[in-house]
Amino acid sequence: MASLKRTLSDLKIFSRGYLRNKIGLFFSLVFPIILILLFGSIFSGSSGPIQVYVQNQDSPSPSPSGGFVTALNSTNVVRTVLVDNSTNFSQYLLSHSATAGVLIPKGFSASYILKKPVNVTIYTNPADTSSGIVVATVNEVVNAFNLNRTGSTPVIGTQCLPIASQSYKYIDFLVPGLIGFTVLTSPMFSLVNISSEYKKTKLFKQLSLTPLTKGEWLTSKIIWYTLLSIISYLLMTFVGITLFGAHVGITPLVLPFLVIGPLFFVSLGMLVGTLTKSVESAAVVGNLITFPMMFLSGTFFPVNTMPQYLQNVAHVLPLFYVIDGLNQVMIFNNTSQMLYDAAIVLAGAIIVFVLAVGLFKWRED
Amino acid sequence: MSAIEVSALQKSYGQLRAVDEISFSVNQGEVFSLLGPNGAGKTTTIEILEGIRQRDGGNVRVLGVDPWTSGYALHKKLGIIPQGFTFFPKAKPKEAIQYYADLFGVTVDSSEILRKVVLDDAVNTYFEDLSGGQKQKVGLALSLVNNPEMLFLDEPTTGLDPQARRAVWEVIRELKKEGRSIMLTTHYLEEAEVLADRVAIMNKGKIAAIGTPAEIIAQHGSGERLEFRGDQKLADYLREHTNLDVGLDGNNLVRVRIGEKHDILVALESMERSGLDWADLKTRKDSLEDVFIKLVGFAIEEGGGIKQIGNSGRGA
Numbered sequence: 245m246a247s248l249k250r251t252l253s254d255l256k257i258f259s260r261g262y263l264r265n266k267i268g269l270f271f272s273l274v275f276p277i278i279l280i281l282l283f284g285s286i287f288s289g290s291s292g293p294i295q296v297y298v299q300n301q302d303s304p305s306p307s308p309s310g311g312f313v314t315a316l317n318s319t320n321v322v323r324t325v326l327v328d329n330s331t332n333f334s335q336y337l338l339s340h341s342a343t344a345g346v347l348i349p350k351g352f353s354a355s356y357i358l359k360k361p362v363n364v365t366i367y368t369n370p371a372d373t374s375s376g377i378v379v380a381t382v383n384e385v386v387n388a389f390n391l392n393r394t395g396s397t398p399v400i401g402t403q404c405l406p407i408a409s410q411s412y413k414y415i416d417f418l419v420p421g422l423i424g425f426t427v428l429t430s431p432m433f434s435l436v437n438i439s440s441e442y443k444k445t446k447l448f449k450q451l452s453l454t455p456l457t458k459g460e461w462l463t464s465k466i467i468w469y470t471l472l473s474i475i476s477y478l479l480m481t482f483v484g485i486t487l488f489g490a491h492v493g494i495t496p497l498v499l500p501f502l503v504i505g506p507l508f509f510v511s512l513g514m515l516v517g518t519l520t521k522s523v524e525s526a527a528v529v530g531n532l533i534t535f536p537m538m539f540l541s542g543t544f545f546p547v548n549t550m551p552q553y554l555q556n557v558a559h560v561l562p563l564f565y566v567i568d569g570l571n572q573v574m575i576f577n578n579t580s581q582m583l584y585d586a587a588i589v590l591a592g593a594i595i596v597f598v599l600a601v602g603l604f605k606w607r608e609d
Numbered sequence: 610m611s612a613i614e615v616s617a618l619q620k621s622y623g624q625l626r627a628v629d630e631i632s633f634s635v636n637q638g639e640v641f642s643l644l645g646p647n648g649a650g651k652t653t654t655i656e657i658l659e660g661i662r663q664r665d666g667g668n669v670r671v672l673g674v675d676p677w678t679s680g681y682a683l684h685k686k687l688g689i690i691p692q693g694f695t696f697f698p699k700a701k702p703k704e705a706i707q708y709y710a711d712l713f714g715v716t717v718d719s720s721e722i723l724r725k726v727v728l729d730d731a732v733n734t735y736f737e738d739l740s741g742g743q744k745q746k747v748g749l750a751l752s753l754v755n756n757p758e759m760l761f762l763d764e765p766t767t768g769l770d771p772q773a774r775r776a777v778w779e780v781i782r783e784l785k786k787e788g789r790s791i792m793l794t795t796h797y798l799e800e801a802e803v804l805a806d807r808v809a810i811m812n813k814g815k816i817a818a819i820g821t822p823a824e825i826i827a828q829h830g831s832g833e834r835l836e837f838r839g840d841q842k843l844a845d846y847l848r849e850h851t852n853l854d855v856g857l858d859g860n861n862l863v864r865v866r867i868g869e870k871h872d873i874l875v876a877l878e879s880m881e882r883s884g885l886d887w888a889d890l891k892t893r894k895d896s897l898e899d900v901f902i903k904l905v906g907f908a909i910e911e912g913g914g915i916k917q918i919g920n921s922g923r924g925a
């Protein structure tokens with residue numbers, strides 16, 4: 245009872261100080277909103293059809309070559325932009341930094357009607373991730389034209405079904421990702437700094453002279469960063485849904501991650517501050533841990549879009565399980581996977597918490 | 610029972626013997642000061658007494674218990690301001706007091722405490738915006754929250770301007786009047802002289818002298834002397850014609866030790882008879898500072914560092 249009172253009293257003075265400190269508030273609440281606005285607008289535009297420049301040197305529609313262009317557009321995968329016949333096509337592509345282009349040669353329609361072989365030329369930038377999609381799409385249309393011309397019917401067809409009842413957009417992953425960002429960075433940056441700074445200024449020694457215990461002190465920080473994570477969750481979800489139409493769920497099932505996450509990173513920050521000798525070296529070590537984790541755990545983009553070896557790295561990062569867990573409950577509604585993620589972070593958090601409380605010294609010997 | 614008992618206390622950091630077998634005791638209700646330059650071992654000693662540093666050897670009792678093993682219980686009876694006291698930058702003095710009251714599980718009238726430490730003018734200022742003297746007063750206020758029997762103040766006025774320093778002294782005097790035992794460390798001689806009932810002069814981990822300022826001066830000082838401007842000739846004349854102990858320093862200052870009152874007459878008579886010139890006659894006694902310099906071989910600068918003394922030789 246007395247212990248709870250001390251914890252809450254420490255929470256009160258700490259949260260007051262936190263709220264009075266504009267910089268801390270900016271980085272924990274305002275900055276993630278700026279990020280969601282920024283990444284949300286940049287990437288929501290690019291999810292449409294891929295732009296492909298087309299130079300049709302053949303006679304325009306109505307003709308097979310005109311039909312070919314129409315067919316390309318109707319795939320909805322690419323969107324064609326016609327380039328004037330008088331220009332040098334490859335020069336044009338270069339000067340427009342185009343990622344893809346299709347050249348339909350003169351005599352295309354005549355050859356098609358006479359069933360004489362004719363080639364369309366696909367220009368791609370192999371370095372661009374969309375080039376494979378463009379090549380496949382054009383080939384698809386070419387196949388359809390060929391089948392049509394020879395009068396045969398396709399034997400094997402394909403049918404495409406989405407995995408869930410809806411398709412996911414980038415913003416759907418961005419919202420949980422940026423909640424994870426706050427869950428990680430707010431306590432880490434703050435605790436690394438506080439724990440090394442308090443050591444230097446002897447504030448810890450001072451607190452050790454009161455009945456406050458280090459466990460109580462640490463608990464009050466965990467409570468505070470849990471509250472902050474919940475606020476961040478509400479804010480990010482609100483902005484994501486209202487401004488970008490994100491399909492993310494509002495559910496109490498996120499709570500385990502908003503509690504265990506701060507438990508983990510408050511303790512980790514504390515541990516870094518405890519094990520380093522100066523405020524400066526604490527900051528360096530803290531950054532070495534925080535930044536890679538921030539980029540590799542699915543904060544800004546889903547982990548499964550990363551190369552395999554980076555995915556392997558992600559799977560040992562605690563934040564990965566926090567964000568994956570948030571994804572499971574907010575996007576996929578997959579409770580069993582969420583429980584698995586929660587169990588992993590919880591196990592890690594308990595280890596780090598015990599280490600932090602054990603190694604962190606109020607007083608010296 | 611003494612408030613503090615220390616015997617053969619010892620603490621080393623690697624090769625450095627920061628506290629080297631010191632012994633002393635502090636009586637209840639007494640203000641006791643550890644006086645010494647930076648690095649003397651004052652903070653190490655006081656932190657061991659506070660129970661936040663472990664000793665290597667010797668015995669320590671604070672209010673009857675071992676502070677290292679019984680720290681948690683002991684701290685409820687102690688008020689402590691560590692050296693270079695700081696607090697949460699965005700907390701106001703009143704909130705700080707309330708925080709400590711909650712931690713100690715006591716009810717306090719924060720306005721009364723603030724009045725006591727003369728901080729009622731800064732109740733609503735963030736700690737980071739307070740002046741050095743005000744910050745130190747917040748420390749004093751916090752150390753009073755649990756109504757402690759004993760206070761530990763480690764360099765409570767270091768870095769303050771003389772006016773702020775006097776204001777803090779006033780508060781400490783008031784606390785002494787309330788019957789609390791106070792142990793304070795300082796590198797300001799004046800502070801020790803003004804506040805302390807008893808002083809221990811500490812240097813290089815050892816105690817060079819201990820007692821009331823008067824006792825220390827009596828024990829280690831050179832007693833009363835006559836001083837005046839004169840030259841080698843006059844000094845030689847006095848040595849030749851009297852049995853007095855006569856000294857002369859590079860600044861043509863002649864010193865004559867006064868063993869008994871009669872020596873003054875003998876000296877004056879002899880000076881008159883010599884027909885030589887002299888001026889600026891006065892009698893002088895060793896101050897605590899003179900004794901300090903004599904004992905440790907240097908004076909302390911404002912910042913607490915060591916000021917080497919040339920051979921102007923202030924002691925006779």
Ligand SMILES: Nc1ncnc2c1ncn2[C@@H]1O[C@H](COP(=O)(O)OP(=O)(O)O)[C@@H](O)[C@H]1O
Pocket residue numbers: 622625627645646647648649650651652653654
């Ligand atoms: N934690 C420590 N580790 C190593 N050396 C220390 C430590 N604390 C103090 N010292 C050294 O011990 C000596 C005494 O220090 P201290 O007790 O702080 O003296 P004072 O308070 O009189 O200035 C100094 O030489 C100081 O550098």
Ligand SMILES: [Mg+2]
Pocket residue numbers: 651652653692763764
């Ligand atoms: Mg000191």
